[in-house]
Amino acid sequence: MEERDGGFRKDTVERLLRLHFRDDKTRVNGDALRLTAELLKVFVREAAARAARQAQAEDVENVNIEHVEKVLPQLLLDF
Helix, strand or coil, rough: CCCCCCCCCCCHHHHHHCCCCCCCCCCCHHHHHHHHHHHHHHHHHHHHHHHHHHHHHHHCCCHHHHHHHHHHHHHHHHH
């Protein structure tokens, strides 16, 4: 399946969704997969941008996992 402009592949998104389905017969249509992939892309980009701003505020050149951990609670509340 195709990957669109740096986003998530539809088959990867479908596998992630299926991990949380209770019924194996549950289906996801193509529009729902594209929408979920777009949401994941926006979420990841926003997390990266906030982590970069956090690192910049701490006068650090490289972003590391601690910066992501610091911005994650507010990010989850915003989404």
